[in-house]
Amino acid sequence: MKYYIIAGEASGDLHAANLMKAIKQKDPEADFRFWGGDLMQKQGGTLVKHYRDLAFMGFLEVVQNLKTILNNIKICKADIKNYKPDVLILVDYPGFNLRIAKFAKALGIRVVYYISPQLWAWKEGRVEIIRKYVDDMLVILPFEKDFYQKHLVDAHFVGHPLLDAIGSLQPIDCQEFKHQNNLREKDIIALLPGSRKQEVKKMLELMLSVRSYFPDYQFVIAGAPSLDKDFYEQYVDEDVHFVSDKTYDLLRCCKAALVTSGTATLETALLNVPEVVCYKGSRISYEIGKRLIKNIKYISLVNLIMDKEVVTELIQNDLNTKNLVAELDKILNTEKRNQVLDDYEILRAKLGGSGASQNAAEIIVKGKK
Template identity: 65%
Template sequence: MKYYIIAGEASGDLHGSNLMKALYRKDIDAEIRFWGGDLMQKVGGTLVKHYRELAFMGFIEVLFNLKTILGNIKICKRDIAESQPDVIIFIDYPGFNMRIAKWAKEKGIPTHYYISPQIWAWKENRINDIKRDVDKMYVILPFEKAFYEEKHNFPVQFVGHPLIDAIQSQPVLDSSLFKIENQLDDKPIIALLPGSRKQEITKMLGVMLSVVEEFPDYQFVIAGAPSQEFSFYESFITNGNIKFISNKTYDLLKIATAALVTSGTATLETALFKVPEVVCYKGSWASYQIAKRIITLKYISLVNLIMDEEVVTELIQHDFNTKNLKKELHKILEPNHRAQLLQKYDLLEKKLGGTGASEQTAKLIVAALN
């Protein structure tokens, strides 16, 4: 079978790579073309376009880059038409993927969606497009099945969360060797995860680093995104207590004492590694004003959304400042608070279900095609 997979950001690249591995196991004749990143490229198949050319965040930023986005949609349609896949598998990234899904449905190409658009957060009217254009939907959050089936009468498959697989498949880390190789000292580590896009890193990292002098007994380590060069981060590194490690976020989280994390999939990853965290987010003024009027959720982090309570503190927009960040970081370093937080993390992991999300999804896709 010929599979065409579209992932438009770092988290999609991770989940897409694991899905590809499972597809190759289930279908020995699988041919895969994809839009994704380095992780998917390592698995095999043919990379059409890297996600670093696709990722734009915020309403205003998307408008400024609309010509590029529309050009990429045109390229994608042309490549699909030429390669004639048996199925297209969309991974999140709805602004792009739903446009391709509409076109693909009209062309009679089977459309499968792995990792649902977060229409329960905003743009709930997208359910009409999903019902029209998506043949199969595989969801990874426990509340999504009820949302789709009970509220919108659209059948979906809950396959569990692929991060469980990704994290449990990690090799054992020699922490002493890791520190030596990456020039880290013996101070406890506070990991900084400022995101993967240049726009968000620029907004987040300066504020995160503004608390460094308040915590001289810790070393702050920036988790560099695989899509960005060290030269981009260099201007942020102003003293010897700030270290930088590129493309080794999971290894960093294995040995971190605490973390400051930009809202997104990384908040859930950090919790599953059992690292106390503060969730941070700041967008452009215009994007924030639009977002707060159309998003009605109580929380922005996946940890809090899944648990339906404030497990981790969220510092959003104006609340994301040096004063609040110092206060919340002191809190998660306090032993009693840490212990309570780690208990909540254990409950979170149970809610997400067991292992096998990628295997289950690949099995269902292959079975549907056969």
């Protein structure tokens, strides 16, 4: 079969790559064409556009780049029409993908949505688009199946793909990791500032403002594959280091982490690292978002899945040096650290067992018309 896949962000690249691997096991003749990243490219097929050219952060940036976004949609539609896939697989990225779903359905192409947009948080009306134009909705959070059922959409809960990605990791020697990456013998505080240059600049300035309060630790930045290594050099010195494309290894060897809100908050939790979740957008984007998001108490997946505050979220004006220092100290030196780790065990149980990629591939391959 011919598969056309669209993933617009780094997390989508990871999950789509694992899905491609699982599809190939069930369909040895699989042919892939996709919008994604380096991990998907390693699975074979043809990369049309890299996600680094697609990701625009916040309402203001989307408006400023609207011409580029609309042109990308035009290119994508023409490419799908020319390729004539048996199935279109959409991975999150709703602003783009929901438009493509409608287009593909009109051409008679089967549409599968893998990893639901967060419609339960905002833009719930988009469920109507999914009901009309998506043949199979594959969800990865347990409460999403109930959400879709309420809206008369028969969604399949396949489990969370991060459990697969993390469960397949080989043991690591942290002393060797430090040696290979020219790190010191001090305990590590990991910094995960995001994957977009605009976001990383803002978050690193805030995250690094706490360093003088924790002289017994070294701070290590997790470099995003979408950004050049040279970009991070401006932040590096004796006690601030940088590793590229080794985020999971870094997390497994650190004592705690400061993490920009997103999929990384869940990855950090599943790797058993106490964390402080950070978010600060432009004032305009934040004010618009605050008015659009419905009755959602938390921004991190950890807290949303657990339906309680497991990890502290510092959002907008609350994200400052004073609060960062206080919350980081709690997860390093107080009983809160043990409480967070206990809650992580419950979190893993809620997400179910491994096998999300295999479960999703089974539905996609066997459901061919």
